[in-house]
Amino acid sequence: MTDLPRPRRWPLWLVLGVVAMVLSCAAPLIVILTLRDHGSGAAASASPVAVESPEPGDPEQVTQLWLRERIAEVLTQQAGALLRGDERGFLAVAEPKSAAVASLRRQFRSLRALKVTTWQVRITDIPERAGSRWRVVVTYEHCFVDPGCLTGPVSIETTWADRGGVPRMVALSPSASAQDGPRPWEASDLVVAVGKRAVVATTAKQKGRLAEVLREAERAAEVADRYAVDGTPPRHYQIYYAGEAEWRRWYGGDRPEWTAGYAVPVGGGHFDVVLNGKDLHSSVLDDLLRHEMTHAASLPGGGYRTGDNWWLVEGVADLAAAGGRPVSRYESLDDVKRLVSGGWNGPLSAAEPGERAMDWQVSAAYGVGYLAVRHLVDRFGEQAMLAFFKAVVHERESPDEASTEIFGEPWQSLQDDCVSYVRSAAS
Structure with a gap:
């Protein structure tokens, strides 16, 4: 290194x-499948609307709805296999020798290692034709370690082949939204x-x-x-x-x-x-x-989305990172001194560094947040500072409202005091 x-x-x-999940408004039918591991095996339930097998001359949407039911069925079986620890059953959804096999094998082993406890499958779109194959986005709500936790979603595009009325997954694309x-x-x-x-x-x-x-x-x-x-x-x-x-x-x-x-x-x-x-x-x-x-x-x-309150979010995290060390041992203090010697005089709302900021500027920006939060703790105590954080970050109050309510002082004068403290600590 x-x-x-x-x-x-x-x-x-x-x-x-x-993390946003985009649902298709055009789909007239939603299939929701749920599986949870309750510690004594997996329980499964499915509530699809019955759709008749397509006949020659039927509109393509009939085939799409029917195929979605079949995909839902095989994914129900796959989810049960995951929670049972049955790798062969998990891979049975895939077309043999297709690209999906390696991807699913990797997923299975990693999910099991992460102690997956909940695996819920949701299909909101109808499959779309892609040549001789079909594509549909599947959303997986899941939990690790804790069986009763609230689930988080991830949406994955899957590609299927229809093998005599039995869909087989041939490929899947990693979730690809900016954060997902x-x-x-x-x-x-x-x-x-x-x-x-x-x-x-x-x-x-x-x-x-x-x-x-x-x-x-x-x-x-x-x-x-x-x-x-x-x-x-x-x-x-x-x-x-x-x-x-x-x-x-x-x-x-x-x-x-x-x-x-x-x-x-x-x-x-x-x-x-x-x-x-x-x-x-x-x-x-x-x-x-x-x-x-x-x-x-x-x-x-x-x-x-921090914006003007970036200093507060990062300052609290850096307060925790400092591990109770005195301000004099704060690692970014020299970079804050460099910032202050260059004429920095606030405001705190402009502390967030840009993507092209140099290392010392980034370090100094975190230092501004840390020192401002540390000053609030020194003046009012940690619990009052956290109440201010909760009001601004969780309850979306303005700093002006929260400062008057919690600290009994207008934010402008208190912010000026924090800026003065930052400059003094860096002198």
């Missing part, structure tokens, strides 16, 4: 926004370590760090839990440790160059934390995990 030139080697970027995919379990063969509060997954090439990351994640969970302002910390934290190739691919890749980790909302109130293994030194792994896992604990379940 190559050291970066500054002591803070993990500038961070948080993926924001809600491909998910690590779609794109990679994963090795997984499961702890009491964290699940850590990576590839065989990175397996040597798996135990270390899990150990630090278990410790970080104790800190991150304190920042669950809605009172419900995650039941477990899902963490993916990415090698260089995986970092470029998982969740679409395409992060700013200075990114070392991010937390992405995946539905059901869950976040996946992804760490960039490149240049990630053991000496900063604990800080990085506390930061990103605090995002997972503190943010609304659908994520949050």
Whole structure:
């Protein structure tokens, strides 16, 4: 690994926004299939509307509706096989020797390693003809580890061949929306370590760090839990440790160059934390995990578009990352000093760095957020600061409303005080 030139080697970027699922308004029929693992085997239920087999001369929509029922049936069987741990049954949905076989085998083994407990299949579109084949998007609502958790969706385009009235999957495309995919379990063969509060997954090439990351994640969970302002910390934290190739691919890749980790909302109130293994030194792994896992604990379940409040979201996460160290030992303090010496004088709402920001500018921006939040804690206490965070980030109050309500001071004067503190701490 190559050291970066500054002591803070993990500038961070948080993926924001809600995973969206687009449903087809044209489809007159919805098939919903549900499977859950209740610990004593899988229970299955299906509620498709019966559709007669197509006859010669029928409109193509009759074939489409009929084929959707048949696809739903085989996916019901596949879901049951997944929860039973039956790899052969899971692969039976695929056309032998087709591209789908390898993809499904990888999915099965990775999903089982991740302790999949819920696998719900939803088809909202009707299959569309693609030459002699058919394509349809299938949405999978799923959970890991916790059988009773709220599910998160992922939508995957599948391609099918009709083999005498029995559809067989011949290909599937990874989920490809900006945040949705491909998910690590779609794109990679994963090795997984499961702890009491964290699940850590990576590839065989990175397996040597798996135990270390899990150990630090278990410790970080104790800190991150304190920042669950809605009172419900995650039941477990899902963490993916990415090698260089995986970092470029998982969740679409395409992060700013200075990114070392991010937390992405995946539905059901869950976040996946992804760490960039490149240049990630053991000496900063604990800080990085506390930061990103605090995002997972503190943010609304659908994520949050920070904008003017970027300093607050990242400042709280960096407060957790600092692990109680005094301000004088904050790793980005020299970069904040550089920013202040260049004339920075606020406002906090403009602190967010751009994608092309230099490393020291990114580090300084995080430092501004940390120091401002730290000052609020020093003046009003951590609980009051978290109440302010909840009001602004979860309840979407303006800082002006929240400041008057919680701190008893107008935000403009309090922000000026925070800016003065940042400048003083960096002097």
